Amino acid sequence: MISLLFSGVAIVLLLTAGYWVRGRNGQRPTGTWAMAALLVSFALAFASYVPFVESAVESLVPHVGRLLSNSFTLAAATSVLAFLLQLNLEPDEAIRSIRLRVLFLCASVAGMAVLFAAEQLTDRSPKLYACYVLIYVSYLGVTAKDFCEQTWRQSKRSRRRSQRIGLRVTSAGCVFALLYSAYKVFGAVSVGFGLGLIPENARCSTPVTPFRCGFSVTAPALAVLLIALGLTLPAVAWPFSQFLRRRWETRSYAALGPLWQDVTGATPEVVLAAPELNEKNEKDADDSDFLLHRRVIEINDGALALRPHRSPRVQESAERGVAARGMAGTPEGDAIVEAAVLRAAVHAKQAGSETRAEAAPPAPGASSREGNLRAETEWLLLVARAYAQDGVAGSVADELTPAGTDPQA
Template structure:
């Protein structure tokens, strides 16, 4: 179970690293190599936790899996800070900070390696082990705290939901890393003061037993999972969100077509590019064309404002009120659709405005400049408009049948 957990996670992390390194045309996202290094070192750290790997390493270097795991964790922590520096600082300032961190990393790993070898030569001296852990814990705790602060602050400034969520998951991972660091400090005190609070020979049968394994193995494992998931989440969600956005744009563009045809037929001057109204939704820039269609419909509504009948609006509002749908988006859209249908018919028939002009639909001003909100509103109007036209057609057809029957 433990072998599968840690070995499988290591493989997943390597695949994530390959995804980041994979070329993206002529441009690579900022911090690509830092994230790839982070995932690779975390994969190495996770692999060292797997009993099968641990036994293989320690058959050559006694307790060597511990040094590999700890050094990899510190390298991963440095990589993730490098990513944040590249993201938040000017290039030259970021390079300077990264150089300082790499120097500190080399010094920490070198000190840990010296103490590790000295510990082996002195038959696992408790004092040397305590110093080893102190170097490791101090570097890790400082890096985790710094990274947690930067990711949380960055999550507040990020506009994309996937980035905000990813950064907050990463900050939560740093919390588990700090919990692991606190456990290490406790372990150092126990060893240094010869308190015997941490059984040295107890093996982890599961990720949570004995209790110390929850802090020494599970806490860093969760930290790694949260941090890597949080940093990779935006990159994974982006193509998915783009797919759904493109599909929404294509459906919205098509759904608005009946309303757009009638409005622009009544007010053809609002069409921005009369010679280019046939759009291939599979190859064209849908965002641009949807935006244009929304603008043209709204401009058409303005062009027809003289024909907006207050009498029609009040009658439609009464019908909506009878169903208890007043002040709902669907009810407001139904009223607006009735007004637009009458305005289009009046303009096409060349009729004169019938007097009092109906005011604009509810929320018109608040939606200005928000393409998604405006599109969502017009989709409701278009649906109600199509339904209203169908009802009118049914009424006309019934009247014709009745007239023929009477004659």
């Protein structure tokens, strides 16, 4: 169970590191190499706990697996800070801070190596082991605290939802790292003073059995996975969210087609001129966002041009029909009324009817949606659906504006 857990974590982290190192569109985001170092360091730390790997290295130097694992963990902690510094500081200042952290890392690892060697020569002195653990835990704990504070603060300022969620997941991982650090300090004090509070050389049968394994095994595993997941989530979520956005834009563009065709057929002057294709705008001409934005503008401009033909009688009749169905005051009900008014206005314009002295007012919420492409599109989708499918919108408009007659009559 433990072997499978550590092996799986190491493989996942190495794959994640490969994703980060892989260039995207010829560029790599800020902090790529720091992130890769973080993930690889954590992967090597967990790999050193896999039984067959641990047996292989300790056949050369007894108990050296602990030193390797702890060193890789400190390297990962340094990489975490390096990543954060590159995001939050100016390049020159970030480089100076990272160099200082690397010097502290080297000094800490060197101190741990010296204490480890002395511990082996003195038949594993408990006091030397306690000093070794305190160096390790101090560096790790301070780093986890700083990173937790910075990621939580940054999550409050981030505009992208995936970044906010990712940073808060990372902060949760840092909390588990602090729990692990506190456990290690407790263990170091127990060993250094011979208190016997934690059994020596005891192994965990599961990640939570006995209870202390929740701190020694589960807490660091969760810390690593949550930190890796939190920092990687925005990079993975971004292309997926873009795919969903483009699919919504493409489907919305198609769904608005029938409404657009009728409105622009009655008011062809609102159709925007096709752009002259060149190297700058050739891509925009096929972009779903560009096409949808253009269609929404043309429908709105057409509705504005049809305003003199908006019939109050049609609007009142549609409102009564909507109220009879219990939909009055709902977005769907308002869309049905608007669809009926638009259908009647299109018929009136095509029939050459005279303009009205008093036109029906626009649909509710028009000013609040102005300038918001998604809100405007979602509203027009409701109108387009009612325009094409709803019985009230069709029957009211057709009854009050029969072909070839004046809808004002």
